Amino acid sequence: MPALLYLGCKIGYNLRFHALSKYPGPLAWRTFEFPHRWYKATGRLPFKIKELHDRYGLVVRTAPNELSFVDPRAWKDIYGHREFMRPDSLRRRPPGVADNLITADADTHARFRKVMNPAFGDSAVRDYEPIVKAYFLKMLARLDERTHGGGYVDLLHFINCGVFDIIGDVTWGRSFDCLEFDQPPALLSVLLHFKAAVIASSISPYVGSLSRVLTPKPDLIRLDHVFASVRQRVSERVTGTARQHDIMSYMLRDPKHSDAILSEAEIQTNSLTLTMTGSEPLTSTLSAAMALLLANPAQLRRVSSEIRAAFASLDDISAREAAELPFLHAVLLETLRIYPAVPDSRLRQVPPGGAVVAGEHLPTGTTVAMGCYSTFRSSRWFTDADTFAPERWLRKNDAEAAEAVRRFPAHNLDAYQPFGIGPRNCLGQALAWVEMRLFLAMLLWKYDLEVPAGEDASSWMDQKIWWTWEKGPLHVKLVQAQ
Template identity: 40%
Template sequence: MPPSFSVTTAILSLILLILTCTFSRLLYNLFLHPLRRYPGPLLSRASVLPMQSQTLRGRLPFWIHHLHKTYGPVVRYAPNELSFISSDVVKDIYGHGRSSFEKQKVFYGKDTYGDPPGLFRADAEAHARQRKLVSHAFSEKALREQHVIFDKYAALLVQKLQSRAAKNEVVDMVKWYNFTTFDIMADLTFGEALGLLDGSEYTPWVASTFAHLKLNALTSAIRRWSWLESVFARFAPRSLREKRRLHMEQSSMRVERRLEKDLERPDIWNYVVRNQGKGKGEALEKTELHSNAALFMIAGTETTATELSGMTYHLLKNPARMARLTKEIRTAFSSLEDINLVNIAQLEYLNAVIEEGLRIYPPVSVGLPRSVPEGGAKVGGMWLPGGTVVSLAQYAAYHSERNFKDPDSFVPERWMLEGQKEYGSDDARAFVPFLHGPRNCLGRNLAYHEMRLVLASVLLNFDLELADDTVWTDQNVYLLWDKKPLMIKLTAVG
C-alpha cells in the first residue's frame, strides 16, 4: 500500500472520528442530557459556542435577558448551565448552609497568585478562615475610623472639579470617579496615595487594571476548551499580558511595602495584622495576602466608580429626580464639613437613588455561577443533578417585568414608602447586587458610604449638565461595563 494512501486514510479517519464524536455529543446534549427538558435556544442546548460568542462580544447579559423574555424564568443557555431570575433561587444558590454550592471553577479559573488562593477563589473552609481575618477591616467600627480618609479625597475631588468648572471645561466624570475611588482604596489597602486626583491622569498600573479585568472575562469564556485556553494564554496580545503582569506585580509590591511599615492608621492591613495569630491557623498565607490585596483594589474601585457614573447619567436623564436629590443634599448640608457617616446615611432619597442605580445599572451584570454539589440538590423547587451550573442573572432579573414594574425606567421612589402603592408588587428579594449568604460582598457598607459621600459631595457643590445626547448606557460588558466617557458640564454653586 502506497505511503501517501496510508497517511490520507489516517487523516480522513481522524476527521471522521472527530465529526462523529462531536455529532454524538450534540445529540446527547439535546436528547439525553439530564437538563434536556429545560427551555433555551437549540444551539445553546447543544453547544457552549453561542454563550462563548456572546461573552467575547461583550453582549452576554443582554443576550441572557432576551432569552428570559423569550423562554421564561429558567433558561438553559449552555448544555450544562441554567440561568434563573426568580427570587426563590437566591437562598438555594447563594445562601447560608449551602456552602456545598461551590463557585464554578471553569468560570473563576485559578488564582494567578498561586495556591492557596485568596478569598475570591477559595473553597468554603478557606474562605471562612480568610473572611474572619479581614472582616474586621470592613466593620462599622473600622468605617467610622476610616472616615477621615474618605473625607480627604471627597474634598480633593471637589477642589479639582472646581478648578475645571472655573475654566468652563467639560469633564469626563467616569475618569474623576475612578480617580477618587482608586485613591481612596489605595490609601485603605496600601497606606499610600496613588495621586490620581492630584495628577488628574491614570497611572500605568490603574490603566492596566481595566485591561486585566477584560482579559479575565475573555479567558473565562474559552476556559471550557482547555487546549484553547493554553493557546490563548500564549498568544493573547502582548499588551494585555503585560498589563496583567503589571497589575499583579504592583499589588504584591505595595502590600508587602505596607506590611513592612509599623503604622497605626485605620487602613485594611492594620486591622488584619491586629487579628492574625489569635487562633490556630489564623493567618494569611503570602499568596492569599497578595491575591486579596488585588481583590480589594478591584472590588472597591471599578465597581463603585461604575455605579457612580451610572447614577449620574440616569439622574441627568431624569431632571425632576436630579432636582429632588440635589435639594435634599443642599438642605441637609451647607458644606462638606457637615457630612458624617451617620447623617449622610439618613438621606432617604439619596439611599433610594443608590438602590435604583444598582438595579437599573448593576456594576456586575452577569450571573455569578455556582455548581450543584455531588448527589444533586433543589434549586427553586426543582431537583438538579450534581455538577449543574446555576446562577441568578443580575441584569436580566433586575430588568424583568416578572420582578419589577417599569423595569427599564429609573424610579428611585420604588424603594420608598411613598412608592409602595404603585410599586409595591416589585419583588425586592430578587435584588441582590452584593449577593447573599457567606460569600456576599465583604465591603458592602464601605461601598454604600463611598457612593453616598462622593455623589453628595459633587451635587452639593455643582450643577451638572450632559455635554452631548449620546446614549451612554449603550456599552459592552466584560464582567464589568466597558464604560464610555461621560462628558459633563459643571457649574459651581455658591
C-alpha cells in the same frame, strides 16, 4: 464520518438524555456551548440571557450543563451555601500564586473571611470615613481647577481616580496618587487584562490560558508593574513597624491572638483582589448614577435640592446623615437595580450529592446562576423595569408610599440582591454605601450638573459587558451651585 457520528450522539444526548434536557431554552444553546461563548465573547451575554428569560420563563438552559434563574428563591438556594463553589474556570490561578477570596475552596475561603470580615464591619468603616471624605474633597478641588469653577469634564476619569486612591489608602494606608498627578490608575491595565482573558476564554478554555500571550505588550508591562508594586507594599507592611488603621492592619493581626491567619503570599493576592473588587463596581455605580440623573433632569433637581437643604456646607456632610435622605437613598437603590455593578451571571456549581434550586432537583456539577441583569430588569418583579424611577423605592412616607404602590405594583425585594447574599456576598458593602452617599452628596451639593450641548446622556448606558461594564467617557458640564 466519525465526526458526524460524534456530533449526532452529542445532539441526541444533550437534547434527550442529559439530566437538564427537560429545561427550556433555544435548541442551539441546549445542544452546544458556542452560542453562550459567542455572546460572552461579544460582550452581550447578560442582555441575551434576559431576552431568553423573557421568552422561556424563570429557568433557562443557557448551555448544555448550565441553568440561569430569575426565581427569587434561587438566591438563597445557590448563594446561601458555601459548598456551591465558583466553577473551576473562574478559580484558576497561575502555578505558585496563592489563593484569594475568589479562587479559594470552601475552607480556605472561610478562613479568609474570618480574618477580613472585621476589617469591613461598621466600626472599621466609620474609621475609614474621614479618608473617603478627604479624597472626595480632593476630587472636588481637582474639578474646580480643571473647570475654573464651571466647565466641561469627563467625570468618569475623576471617579476612577478618586475611587482607586480611596481603596489604596484604605487597604494599605497609601493611595495610588491618581488625583495628585491627574493620572488614570495603572490598575486599570489589570482590568484590561481580565477583559482580554474573558474574551479569550469565552472562545475556548485553551485560548483563555494563552491570554497572557494575547494581551498587548505595554499592558503586560503595566500589569507586571502593578503586581510588583503590590508585593512591595505588602512586604513593607509585613516587615515594617507602621500599624496605621487600615485593612492591612486586620490582615496582619498578631497570630498569637487569632486562630485564623494569612500567609504573606495570601495577603498579597487578597489585597490585590480587594483593590479590584473595591474599585470597579463603585466606579460603575457612581458613574451610572450620574448618567441616569443627567438623563432625568427632574430627578437630578430633586436629589440636589434634598442634599442642599440637609447640609449647610461641605464640611457638614457625613455618610450617616446622608443615609437619612430618602430620595438620595432611592436614587442609589434604583441605580443598583437598573445598572447592577456585577452584571454578569455569578456562576456556581451544584456540590457533590446534588441540590434543590428553586424547587428543581439538580445533579452534581450543574452550573447554576442568578441572572442579575435579567432579574433586576424583569417586569415580573418590577413594574416598568427598564425605567429609572427612584420614586418606586419611596414606600415609607404615607402619601408617597401610596403613590409608589399605585404606580409600581410589582416591587419584589426578594428578587433584588445588589450585593449578593450568603458566605460569598459583598465583603465591602458597608464601605460601598459610605462612598456612594458621600460622593453623590458632596458632588451635588457643590455643582449643578448639565449634559453638554449636542450630547445625549442616556446613550452612555449603551455598553457591552465583559466581566464588568465597558464604560465610555461621561462628559458633564459643571456649574457651581448658587
